[in-house]
Amino acid sequence: MLELLASIERDAGRCSAIHALDARVKLIMSVAVIVAAVAYPYTVSVYWLGLLFGAFFIVLWAASRLSPRTYLRRFLMVLPFGFFLIVLQIFFENPHYESFSPIRILPFGITVYAESVEFASILMVKFLVCISFIILLSSTTPVQDLLGGARRLGLPSIMVLSLGMMVRYLFVFAGMYDRVSAALAARSFHPLDADLPYRYRIRTLGYTMGMFFLRSFEQGERTYACMLSRCYGADYFDSLPPKPLTGQDLSALISSTLVVVAGSVACWVLTA
């Protein structure tokens, strides 16, 4: 995941019309799409909303000049737990329906219901929309810009400071993790190696994590002392300089709000 963070930051540092938008605009737009997708009723008309938001996403992703492979790679990393919950839906009677039509009966009395398959597909559409816009947001906005935008939108400065420090330390951890992994590999240790006693593996992992934490903390203390000497202190985010939105930002904000609000209402009215 730490390598992924570095690659996300590389993608976010590129140049495009989407990258150039203010972080606040992208933050508001992404949250608006996600809230609209989640708030939409669990009905099949969500397919139309999914199509609309999907098309909107494709336009934005194309404008960001990022490769579709970048999206797919990130999407596949996010997928497992949500996909697992979605797939399991088809085997259960869902409280959102009153009657159920079995479409396949499997061994051990497991039944697949048409309504449950429909519900799973509705969840899948919503889940896809939400994940896609998070990938878009983080792939086009460096973390520090995102934090600055969040601060200007009212996130408390102590949170922004801690988040900023946390992200910096993640990169410290990444370097530490590489060194610790190399040290473990050099000693032929792998936590999934079934030939090693389980207690030994857990004890080694515990010591490794404790040492990992302590070494990172000490490195973090030194890093923070250096940052303090460069005027980066606890009050650094208390008063960020004002950053008015440009005309491009405002038009992006207004047009995306229109797409989200008008699109959701239109889907509901036209298909209900």
Add this chain to the structure above:
Amino acid sequence: MHIPDAFLPIGQAIVYWIIALVFFALALRWANRELNEARIPLVAVLAAGIFALQAFNLPIAMGTSGHLVGGALAAIVLGSPYGAVFILTLVLIIQGFIFGDGGITVMGANIINMGVIGGFVGFYSYQGLKAAFGSPYMSAGIAAWLACVIPALAASVELFFAGTFPLVPGLIAMGTYHAVIGVIEGAITAIALYLIATVRPDILAMPAGAVAS
């Protein structure tokens, strides 16, 4: 254990957000009171550490794996359950907004599960067990196990109320899975606490042998 977006209806998600915001406000008050220049690196490193620990997949059985939660460790090291709420909120914000792990509308529920329930269960069960049995490391291990299993059960109850997962299979699946992960989390929390108490006892808000008054 991270509930993804769309798995809770928006009405329920708002309720969880409101509850989470109450605890978040208390955690923020704790942070403003406790976080001086000297403590900020600790909180940030703990948050980054828990983030990294959650990225470590641990072996369970039959090729499956799971990750740690870290709420108990955060609460014990910082000497307050609000420390865990604060730190897990930081972790969930980065996971949700950068990685899409968890979600935005469901973040309130995830903060309640891992930060509030994990932090409070971890901290107070650690305090209670330590007062009863005396061993801080065994207490930390059991507390971490509880702080792993109970939030997982809470997540299955929330998914049941949302109508996105049946109660009994959810409790069995999440409970069993996290009961196993919890053993690993307990062992690693105990060992990590032992290492910190031995090598850098100044980091701990309360000495490992002390009980909160």
